[in-house]
Amino acid sequence: MRSCGVPRPLPPGDLMSTIEADQLDVLLSPDDLRSVLERDALRGLTASPKWLPPKYFYDDRGSELFEQITRLPEYYPTRAEHGILQSHAGEIATAAGCETLLELGSGSSTKTRLLLDALRDAGDLRGYVPVDVSAGALSESMPALKQEYPGMEIRGVIADFDAHLGALPLPGRRLWALLGGTIGNYPPAERAQFLSAIASAMQPGEAFLVGLDLVKEPGRLMRAYDDAAGVTAAFNLNVLSVLNRELDGDLDPSDFEHVAIWDDVNEWIEMRLRARGPVHARLGVLDLEVVFDGGEELRTEISAKFRREPIEAELRVAGMEPTHWWTDGDFALALARKEN
Incomplete structure (x- = not known):
């Protein structure tokens, strides 16, 4: 389950009231x-079969539900990653040797502070x-970060990192970070393309x-994605509300499980789902009739789980050399470097 997505952007006027224009690059517009x-x-x-990308989970309601999911007893990934960062952020900072942290899908930048503190130290x-x-x-994260890290240059970018990797800023040697298990939302072929695109956009020596x-154990994984309180179910069903609102639809979430x-x-x-x-439903903006047979399913997300050797091989094929691996047995942070 990824921790970033495509919630509705603020209108530009509202955004500029909280972020100065020279602190923001806009590569992706609301029309895009x-x-x-x-x-x-x-x-x-x-x-x-029918499918939708998982990024459409994350409107305002979906983001709230995801925050609830991260606090559920069944959902371990957020706690596990946070724990690894608490224990090893200093080692990560030393190994990365960077001047700038560039975070893909930054969201609220909560876990990022552990990395920023270590890199600053x-x-x-x-x-x-x-x-x-x-x-x-x-707009929510940048003003607070500027207060917490005075003197540090913070430059936000509104972008789709599937499309704009080569256009991201170059303010010194960068540590590229993709946290939260987001990489698992890519099927293997798409993941290979994405990792290759990252490697192509990196400068030699960057990490x-x-x-x-x-x-x-599969049972533990299943519980993390089908919790007893039904929060993940509500999160999954919320994508239908996104379609209804954004595309003038009349899908009824009660028709799905x-x-x-x-x-x-x-x-x-x-x-x-x-x-x-x-x-039988309709999306008016697309002039599209949407029909499901009873029992038919709509895939809304894949969340791949990894083993060390195969993912390190994928990083090498993409053009990066794996150098470090930190894990608690449930989750891992891998560091790889662009050599040339």
Whole structure:
């Protein structure tokens, strides 16, 4: 489950009231976001089987639900990653040897403070570049960060990091960070393309830090994605409300149930929405009739789990050399470097 996505951006006027114009690069406009949503909904809801990318979970309500998920007893990844950062942030800072932290999908930048503190203590930190599709997330996090880290250059970027990696700022030698297990939302072929794109955008000597949820007992994984309180079910169903609001739809969430499945072959969790019976709905913006047979499923997320050797091999193929691995047995942070 990723910790970033595509919530509705603030209007530019509201954004600029909280962030100075020279502190922000806007590579992704609200019109761009809408175009991508329309494209994805049209492709995914007319496919067989049906699918949607997980980034559409994260409107305001979805982000609130995800924050609740991270505090559930069944959902270990957020606590595990935070614990690794608390224990090893100093080692990470020393190994990275960077001047700027560039975080892909920064969100609220909560865990990032552990890295910023360690990098500052190491003596090389000059700046922080939070990259997010959400103008709202940046408007909430950047003013507080500027107060907490006076003298540090903070330059936010509104961007889709699937499309804009090569256009991200170059304020000194960077540590690229992708936390939260977000990399697991990419199927293998897309993950290979994404890692290669990161490597291509990196400068020689820069490092990449990636959060990885590890393969473990399937029952524990299933409980993390299908909690007893039903919060993950509400989070999954909320994507229908996003479609209704943004695309003038009339999908009824009560017509669907949340399903989580462990795929033992691919070693990933799939979250799906299963139609309780025949469904006939419409998305007015797309002039699209959406039809489900009873029991038909819509895949809303994959969340791949990793083993050390295969993911390190993927990093090498992409053009990065793995150098460090920190783990508590449940989750891992891997560091890799762009050599040339």
